[in-house]
Amino acid sequence: MSLRERIRMVVSRLRPSGNTAQRAGKSAVWLGSQNVLGRLFQLTTLAVLARLVGPAELGLVGIALLTLSAIRKFTNIGLNTALIQKVEEDVDSHLNTTWLLEIARGTLIFGVMFAVAPYVADLVFSEPRATALIRATALSPLLLGIRNPGVVYFKKNLEFEKQFVYKLSGDATQLIVGIGYALVEPTAWAFVIGYVAGDAVKLPLSYVVHGYRPWPSFDLEIAKELVGYGKWLTGSSILYFLYSxxxxxxxxxxxxxxxxxxxxxxxxxxxxxxxxxxxxxxxxxxxxxxxxxxxxxxxxxxxxxxxxxxxxxxxxxxxxxxxxxxxxxxxxxxxxxxxxxxxxxxxxxxxxxxxxxxxxxxxxxxxxxxxxxxxxxxxxxxxxxxxxxxxxxxxxxxxxxxxxxxxxxxxxxxxxxxxxxxxxxxxxxxxxxxxxxxxxxxxxxxxxxxxxxxxxxxxxxxxxxxxxxxxxxxxxxxxxxxxxxxxxxxxxxxxxxxxxxxx
Structure with a gap:
């Protein structure tokens, strides 16, 4: 048996199937592998940039990421969590509405970050150099808002072999682009450009790895249902940002x-x-x-x-x-x-x-x-x-x-x-x-x-x-x-x- 055939056999064996315990066990392998490799990519990026760029420049990156995280947390309405929690396996009827809500949220985050960037940089952190970094980082939620809403099935149906490909492609891109840029220009921009590049790769990939194709149609009742479930998650997301x-x-x-x-x-x-x-x-x-x-x-x-x-x-x-x-x-x-x-x-x-x-x-x-x-x-x-x-x-x-x-x-x-x-x-x-x-x-x-x-x-x-x-x-x-x-x-x-x- 060739190496390629062996790899295919292992992948086939690990595709989540069977009862709930068996599906959870196989999914844990995919998700655990994804997290280990993804974190390895991320920590490698951070470790290399720590030596090439230094703590002072990386502090500016920290300001940009904090701004992004704050606005994301304050606008989190738990759409994917609401879909995963539903007992029904098929949530296609909810996905178009979810897609439009996510696009609106991504656009809102981008606009707010672009507008508040100079005030956050100057008034809060006394670091005007962070303004451009904050605005560049705002591209990330704009890109992710347009992604295929069908990716929710990766978690809902424990299909983490697809999530593995989707997530690690972005992490690998961030590592390659970020370190490559730092070798030429060791500044805070190395991290930011790598970060946005990773999300830029995940956008088209989301449509490759899942067959659902969204269409711009909006159902008010479905939106109320999703937001109604997520209202407590919004509050907890805001509080999570404050304490974490x-x-x-x-x-x-x-x-x-x-x-x-x-x-x-x-x-x-x-x-x-x-x-x-x-x-x-x-x-x-x-x-x-x-x-x-x-x-x-x-x-x-x-x-x-x-x-x-x-x-x-x-x-x-x-x-x-x-x-x-x-x-x-x-x-x-x-x-x-x-x-x-x-x-x-x-x-x-x-x-x-x-x-x-x-x-x-x-x-x-x-x-x-x-x-x-x-x-x-x-x-x-x-x-x-x-x-x-x-x-x-x-x-x-x-x-x-x-x-x-x-x-x-x-x-x-x-x-x-x-x-x-x-x-x-x-x-x-x-x-x-x-x-x-x-x-x-x-x-x-x-x-x-x-x-x-x-x-x-x-x-x-x-x-x-x-x-x-x-x-x-x-x-x-x-x-x-x-x-x-x-x-x-x-x-x-x-x-x-x-x-x-x-x-």
Whole structure:
């Protein structure tokens, strides 16, 4: 059998089919591969630009991306989420209306960004050089608003092999164009041009990978239905920006663009493993939960098993990053970025909590209570607003990181657990139980890796090459030692995922 035939056989085997568990398992492979490769492309771009362009220029990029993110969040009406949540498999009747709403939203975002760019750059961040970057970045939502609305079926029907091609094509384009431009002209424009180029490629590709062809027809009743579902998601999207990126805005306003680059880079790299996992959970488990919501026992079991897996990977990723952060920053970014290490270590804990918390959010959306997300987000925003100024003024970006992470540890995570336990009709201790053993195994790994890092005195690239496999090996060993005596059985979950994939 030739290599091409083998590849075709594997791809055919992995096309989502079978029951809900099997489809979710195979979809997790595609989505996980997409997120790993996509994040690898993105982080490679960021790492190369960190050395070629430097933190001061990348701080200007941060201002442009924050502006884009803010306007996107404030105009998010959750159209795709509403379509995915619907029990009906066929939502073609809704797609033309969705397409026109998305075009209107993309045009609105472009117009607003173009108009407010000088005011944001001058008055908020005192960096007039960011004006042109903000306006150029505004092309992204304009392009994505015109894309094929049929791409919603990739998530709704768990067809993530198509999503894989669609998403990675844009990420690969951004990497090639961004780095290529930086090699010729190492400025902030390298990132922005690569970013817009990625979306420019995804626009025509969306019509290639899905056969739906939209037509400009608008149904007011369908629009009311979609917006009615998404109104709570709009509120939660705004609040999500305030508590997840409001700290970035605050750092850029109170400190400097260089400090903003430090903070954004440490956030992205420290949260990368947990972010990718949570995106897999969000992308796969929300459709899967929606299909199981009528069976209370299966739904509860699926939630607990999902938390078990996310906790395992979330804890291990966080403690691994904490252990290797100084070596990683020195090897990948260079000595100029070392002041960002303490914030990176704190934000790794934040990434772990986000990873676990996103599972809870999918549960609330599945049971038709997206308002829980909005209300808890509002509480988090208030608490952050109270603490962020004195902490940042006193400790810089480390104070900002401590603020957002500390509030997530308490009171937000206990509230998330309590509400989720009530939603699935289970004791809260069942959810907390899933945290205990991943924490123990992660602490063992952290202690061993940290000791090895202190003992080693070699080139940082060599040191990193030693510490990462050492951490993986120690963590895997700790899991195997712990799980049998206490009947944790977490490896059974991964075996079941594998069976769902190959069955």
């Amino acid at each position: 990126e409001g700290d970035d805005v605050f750092v850029g306003w109170l400190l400097t663009p260089t400090a903003l680059a430090y903070y954004q880079y440490t956030y992205r790299f420290s949260n990368a493993p947990a972010t990718e996992l949570s995106q897999v959970v969000s992308g796969v488990m929300f459709p899967a939960f929606s299909k199981l919501q009528s069976d209370e026992e299966q739904f509860r079991d699926a939630v607990l098993r999902t938390v078990r897996v996310t906790s395992l990977i979330g804890f291990s990723s966080a403690f691994g990053i904490i252990a290797v952060a100084p070596t990683f920053v020195l090897a990948v970014f260079g000595e100029a970025w070392l002041p960002a290490v303490p914030a990176m270590q704190v934000l790794a804990v934040y990434g772990m909590l986000r990873c676990i918390g996103r599972t809870f959010g999918q549960v609330w959306k599945t049971i038709g209570r997206p308002d829980y997300i909005t209300k808890l987000s509002a509480l988090r925003v208030v608490l952050i607003a109270i603490a962020i100024y004195p902490m940042t003024a006193e400790f810089g970006i480390l104070g900002t990181a401590l603020t957002v992470t500390g509030i997530f540890v308490f009171p937000m995570m206990p509230l998330d657990v309590h509400i989720t336990a009530r939603a699935i009709d289970a004791p809260a201790r069942d959810l907390y139980y899933e945290f205990v053993f991943p924490l123990l195994a992660s602490l063992v790994m952290w202690a061993v890796v940290r000791s090895a890092r202190v003992a080693l005195d070699v080139n940082p690239f060599v040191e990193l090459a030693v510490l990462i496999p050492l951490g993986i090996a120690v963590f895997a060993g700790a899991v195997l030692v712990i799980e049998r005596p206490v009947q944790w059985n977490v490896t059974d979950e991964f075996k079941q995922i594998a069976r769902n994939i190959v069955s």
